[in-house]
Amino acid sequence: MLFPKWMNMLPTVGALGAFGGLLAVTWGTWYYATPDFFEVGYMPTQPGGGFNHQLHAGELGIDCRYCHHDIERSPEANIPPVSTCIGCHQENKLAGWEGHNVTFIREAYAADESVEWRRVHKLPDYVRNFPHHVHIKSGVSCYSCHGQIMGMPVVYQAEGLGMGWCLDCHRNYEENLVPPDMVTDLDAVEQEMAARARGESSMDLEALAASIRRDPPQTCGACHH
Numbered sequence: 254m255l256f257p258k259w260m261n262m263l264p265t266v267g268a269l270g271a272f273g274g275l276l277a278v279t280w281g282t283w284y285y286a287t288p289d290f291f292e293v294g295y296m297p298t299q300p301g302g303g304f305n306h307q308l309h310a311g312e313l314g315i316d317c318r319y320c321h322h323d324i325e326r327s328p329e330a331n332i333p334p335v336s337t338c339i340g341c342h343q344e345n346k347l348a349g350w351e352g353h354n355v356t357f358i359r360e361a362y363a364a365d366e367s368v369e370w371r372r373v374h375k376l377p378d379y380v381r382n383f384p385h386h387v388h389i390k391s392g393v394s395c396y397s398c399h400g401q402i403m404g405m406p407v408v409y410q411a412e413g414l415g416m417g418w419c420l421d422c423h424r425n426y427e428e429n430l431v432p433p434d435m436v437t438d439l440d441a442v443e444q445e446m447a448a449r450a451r452g453e454s455s456m457d458l459e460a461l462a463a464s465i466r467r468d469p470p471q472t473c474g475a476c477h478h
């Protein structure tokens with residue numbers, strides 16, 4: 254054997270050194286300049302009339318993927334452009350639009366501009382790898398990470414998004430899995446999680462766990478390369 258096995262770790266150790274230096278810089282600017290991004294409950298004021306998930310995803314029942322359509326293919330969830338809204342909000346045909354500010358959608362569309370939505374969830378830049386699509390396809394619901402979005406008139410950060418939070422689920426992932434076709438049905442997932450907490454779930458968690466590709470990673474390089 255030419256190289257002893259421990260040498261495989263060298264690139265990781267080197268990368269961690271570089272990561273450490275970078276961290277000192279990132280940390281200073283990030284933690285102190287934009288601490289709001291990391292607080293549970295963070296709820297920035299959105300432009301125009303805002304966007305109401307409780308109404309659109311909850312009451313009207315529009316699937317998350319109608320708007321966040323890249324989520325099954327891409328590491329990053331997309332925010333929809335105004336062209337996704339305009340089909341329904343082109344004219345004042347909808348009952349109940351009076352008194353609501355929807356003109357900002359038409360104005361943005363007419364001017365070929367985008368609405369400057371303010372970001373709610375953001376990981377620090379030194380977390381290089383957060384793949385939405387891998388989680389969604391494995392049966393981790395939006396509910397587990399974003400809370401009950403279908404009940405939120407205004408989106409806020411429901412979970413801490415810290416490293417301990419990621420690792421907690423990576424160690425105990427079985428109890429957080431649902432069948433992949435259920436991930437965007439947040440009401441059903443909420444009921445299922447409540448049934449699990451009462452010990453009354455009828456789902457086969459072992460079978461769900463056996464269907465994912467591999468165990469979620471706990472090595473540093475998986476999230477910070």
Ligand code: HEC
Nearest residue numbers: 304309310315316317320370371372373374395399402408
């Ligand atoms: C009709 C379009 C539409 C649908 C359907 C929709 N969303 Fe959204 N979503 C948006 C828009 C627009 C924003 C940006 C404005 C905001 O943050 O409120 C957004 C923002 C978000 C954010 C916050 C993004 C950030 O900045 O961190 C999350 C999380 C989210 N949506 C999850 C969901 C989930 C989960 C569902 C399904 C239950 C869903 N959305 C359904 C349009 C939609």
Ligand code: HEC
Nearest residue numbers: 302303304305308333337338341347348349350353354355
């Ligand atoms: C499938 C149709 C549909 C789509 C797509 C849609 N909406 Fe709506 N929207 C509605 C309906 C229906 C209402 C409710 C009118 C009412 O109050 O009865 C509404 C109401 C609203 C209101 C006013 C109500 C409030 O809560 O203030 C805003 C603002 C709004 N939508 C923004 C958006 C934005 C932004 C998008 C694109 C990201 C979007 N909508 C996409 C159907 C849609």
Ligand code: HEC
Nearest residue numbers: 317321324330331374375376383388393394395398414437
């Ligand atoms: C395993 C946890 C997890 C799951 C599951 C998850 N998200 Fe996220 N989401 C995050 C994290 C963490 C971020 C911040 C990512 C970043 O800053 O790179 C985020 C960011 C977002 C954003 C903001 C993207 C942007 O560029 O502004 C949207 C929109 C979003 N998620 C929608 C969803 C929807 C819809 C689902 C379900 C179909 C979902 N997420 C499932 C953890 C998750």
Ligand code: HEC
Nearest residue numbers: 382383387391397419422426429465466467468469475476
């Ligand atoms: C609620 C559970 C849950 C949370 C929270 C969670 N994950 Fe995961 N994660 C999983 C599961 C399950 C897998 C395994 C997916 C598979 O391989 O099928 C996974 C896999 C991954 C992978 C490997 C992707 C690949 O290509 O194999 C990375 C990287 C990752 N997660 C990063 C994160 C980060 C960063 C966070 C926190 C911001 C996070 N995860 C939070 C459940 C979770």
Ligand code: HEC
Nearest residue numbers: 291376377380414415416419420423470471472473475476
């Ligand atoms: C599953 C993904 C994941 C893995 C694996 C992981 N980290 Fe992290 N790490 C994160 C996230 C997400 C943050 C951002 C925490 C925050 O926003 O407060 C972070 C933050 C950090 C920080 C900044 C200080 C802090 O705690 O906020 C350091 C240092 C760090 N990680 C080192 C490591 C080391 C060393 C390992 C391997 C033993 C490791 N990480 C493994 C996701 C991960």
